[in-house]
Amino acid sequence: MKKAKISFRVIGDSGPLSISWFDGAKGDAVEAKNGIGVGFFSTDGELLMVEFDDLDEKNDHQVLNFDHYKVEVTVTKGKVSFSMDELEPKKKPIKASKKRAA
Numbered sequence: 001m002k003k004a005k006i007s008f009r010v011i012g013d014s015g016p017l018s019i020s021w022f023d024g025a026k027g028d029a030v031e032a033k034n035g036i037g038v039g040f041f042s043t044d045g046e047l048l049m050v051e052f053d054d055l056d057e058k059n060d061h062q063v064l065n066f067d068h069y070k071v072e073v074t075v076t077k078g079k080v081s082f083s084m085d086e087l088e089p090k091k092k093p094i095k096a097s098k099k100r101a102a
Contacts, residue, residue, distance in 0.1 A: 006080055010057045017055045022048035032064040039066050
């Protein structure tokens with residue numbers, strides 16, 4: 001996966017924070033299971049970008065949960081760090097094979 005670009009748009013004391021691994025068009029947003037942000041995915045399910053709804057600019061910790069990914073962000077003294085985990089690898093299609101009856 002490509003190096004992430006972080007954008008934190010603070011208005012007052014907090015604001016939305018996005019983490020992007022892809023420069024191109026992202027498509028439609030998919031709301032996180034816990035409702036505090038959205039994710040953008042490729043047609044094959046790869047995570048392209050996430051956006052957290054609102055984080056405190058000085059100290060905060062939030063997690064976005066999706067079907068196959070978990071993205072965690074921490075803001076400590078204004079410094080942003082994050083981790084992204086693939087919860088279960090995307091399954092490859094199983095090719096059927098026929099056996100001849102003996």
